[in-house]
Amino acid sequence: MIVAAQGIPSLPDLTQANQIMQFGGEILRLFLILVGLVGVLGVAIALLSFSLSYLRRDAPEPGIFINEWVVRYSALLRGLQHTALVLTILIAGFFLCTTLANRYHFWEQARVTKVAASVAGDRLEQIAPQVRYTIQEPYSYNTQVGNRLVRVQEQRTVNRFLALTGSQIQVNIMQVSDPQKDDRHIYLADFTAEYQLVNRLKDTDQFFLEVPPPNGYSLLQNFKVEQNGTRLQPNNPGEYTFPFSLKPNTETRFRVTYQAQGGPRWVYNANGQLLSNFRLSVLANFPNADFASGVVPTEAKVEGQGTRFTWIFDDNVSVLNPFGVFTATGTIRNTGILPRLLLLAPAIFLWWLLLLYFSIPMQLKDVALTGGIFFATILALTYLSRIINPQLAWTMISLVLLVLTWGLGRNLLTSLAAIICTITGAILPILGLLVTYSGLTLSLAGLLSAVWLAVRNWYGFYQLNSRS
Known part of the structure; x- marks a missing residue:
């Protein structure tokens, strides 16, 4: 009996109408919570500003203390902008990758079912x-x-x-x-x-x-x-x-x-x-x-x-x-590799982004563009691997990714640092999940990333901050 092709159970798939409704309800709930938090923070900042202006007239020392606290709080809020943007990209990328993983798994099962059906039947x-x-x-x-x-x-x-x-x-x-x-x-x-x-x-x-x-x-x-x-x-x-x-x-x-x-x-x-x-x-x-x-x-x-x-x-x-x-059918090999890669893609993106943060100055627009480029390459890999070898497809996409990453640098040194981070943090990990010796390739990528961060931060290699 030929089993009908189906997706990965319990995995979010935004191509399904019921899951889109559930996802929309969760987004609305989180939006209302975020609006409430922003309102509370606005009231808190207004009260602090009023207290600061009053204490500056009557008590200089508490005013100075609150002034320092407000400055630190403002810096924290600026950091939260990056955190909120990264979390937004990760969440959106996660749902994109789970949907692609489900679709790709369905496509693999459908291909296996089609090949089996071609030689199925009584003997x-x-x-x-x-x-x-x-x-x-x-x-x-x-x-x-x-x-x-x-x-x-x-x-x-x-x-x-x-x-x-x-x-x-x-x-x-x-x-x-x-x-x-x-x-x-x-x-x-x-x-x-x-x-x-x-x-x-x-x-x-x-x-x-x-x-x-x-x-x-x-x-x-x-x-x-x-x-x-x-x-x-x-x-x-x-x-x-x-x-x-x-x-x-x-x-x-x-x-x-x-x-x-x-x-x-x-x-x-x-x-x-x-x-x-x-x-x-x-x-x-x-x-x-x-x-x-x-x-x-x-x-x-x-x-x-x-x-x-x-x-x-x-x-x-x-x-x-x-x-x-x-009648012997052609062996269908390497099934399940792309779905596994897609599920791990958000973690790879986070690792690559951390390497970039520790290596070169990153602004909000740089983070947003980096996230868009990364998940666009993942989308291209998913559909190109249906018609050509996944390793060859990723090699072609990697060249495009390196060319685009070069623009993250403000000068030659920062551009080279961005290229190194891209190779060790994105290209090698994804390639490691596509080849046979995944453990060896991922270990090499992790070692190169650690060596780069140590040389960059401990030994003062590439004084990027002063030249950017």
Whole structure:
């Protein structure tokens, strides 16, 4: 059963109407709280200003103390502007990234579902024929007659089976599109088999050949069973049991042919029988064919546009699992990488912003532009990775990011510092989440960031503040 594609559970997704309403309600509530806080702060500042003007006339020393406190409070308010802006960018970026992560996860699941659906469906399973005969076997049982227990001796009919001495099977398979579903494939199988049988029984010459049709077919035609060139007829129409006679110590051959249409997998089921002098050759006339059920073929070679798989068992072999061929789909690798990166993107942005704060002077407009550029690159990476390799997409985006980051500097030194912060704080961490060795790349990015901050602040490298 193919599971319908769905997003990541419990993750905010602003493309959903109900979540937009919930998010709007939260924004309104926070806005009202912010308005209340601003009003309280305004009243507090007005009272402090009135007190300051009164104390300056009557008590100079308390006035000086309150004046210093107001100055510090004003500096705190200026710092809060940066904090409020950063929090606003982080919150908006978080909801943007969670929405993108949900959409990308949905897209990955839809792609996996589409690939699985192209080869999904019932399989064509041919069960090995059986040769059945009946014997009369004595048996006894006890029954009560009146007040006595009487033992009764009778004869009953018991089925026995004669093993095939040889099987030579040839199957040609064509893969075509399902007329009901364009994105799904089906098989057209042309089956030809010859079976050898030797009657080693001395007192039995009446047998039944049971040749079941393939399981899972949607169309079966030209089903025919022959014995030494003579076509056999079943006991009853619609049944697949064919009576025949075979004298003791004689050999006979059966030929079974049919054409069937069914799901994109063909297998042969030995049904618990011992296979002797067995040869199965399956020609899959289409690309991406592979052997099924883990039973490795004796030989597999390219033939025309397809592959011929051959299983050869000369001596007695018991094969429990059905074996055959199926259409192998391309392996879908590296799923879940972009959703994980998107969920961690706000944290990466915060780390990059802290590096910039500790390295170069940052104004409010610089913070706002930095946030916009970062999340714009994340948005571009999300959609470019659907059509090209994510590592290549991020390499191209990184060049654009470096060019734009150069403008953060007021001179050459600050621009170089911004470039270093961008490489260690944004480009390498995101690249680390895209490549195989994520831990090594992230460790390198963290070490380079720590080294840069130490050299910049402890050793006085780049006197940026005096030159900016």
